[in-house]
Amino acid sequence: MKFHVIRYKPYLCELIYIDMRQEGHIGLALLLIAPITTLLIYFGNLAIGLVFTGIVVWFSTFPDVDIKLQKWTGKNGIPIVRNIITITHRGITHSVWFAIGCGLIVGSISLVVTSNIYISGIIFTSGFLGVTLHSVGDIVTPCRSRL
Numbered sequence: 001m002k003f004h005v006i007r008y009k010p011y012l013c014e015l016i017y018i019d020m021r022q023e024g025h026i027g028l029a030l031l032l033i034a035p036i037t038t039l040l041i042y043f044g045n046l047a048i049g050l051v052f053t054g055i056v057v058w059f060s061t062f063p064d065v066d067i068k069l070q071k072w073t074g075k076n077g078i079p080i081v082r083n084i085i086t087i088t089h090r091g092i093t094h095s096v097w098f099a100i101g102c103g104l105i106v107g108s109i110s111l112v113v114t115s116n117i118y119i120s121g122i123i124f125t126s127g128f129l130g131v132t133l134h135s136v137g138d139i140v141t142p143c144r145s146r147l
């Protein structure tokens, strides 16, 4: 007699695995930042609103770069590389720390270019929000993201 161990949740997860596609992440991000973009354009100017939106849209798909990186750093990756850094799907690139890091990078670049702390703050927020809203999109899909 053969027993089958039924791992209900992972099986269900694999069966109806729906990973939000890039278009979905961009659409969700645009929808959720629409009030902020409107306020930025109304009280600031069009350029700030467009740059803010563009950075959020770009970062809203960036965390899934881990799918490409898994080839080298995942479970079946190159051992030498894998021992130094292990990146799995929906791991570190879907964390708050990664969002803060992305925000700091674009915010710092903005500070060097504009020398304006307020604009840099807005740019930091756009990088942070882009990554965070990506994770929000992943949370609402069946294979939940671990924040």
Ligand SMILES: [Zn+2]
Residues within 6 Å of the ligand: 063, 064, 090, 094, 134, 138
């Ligand atoms: Zn993702």
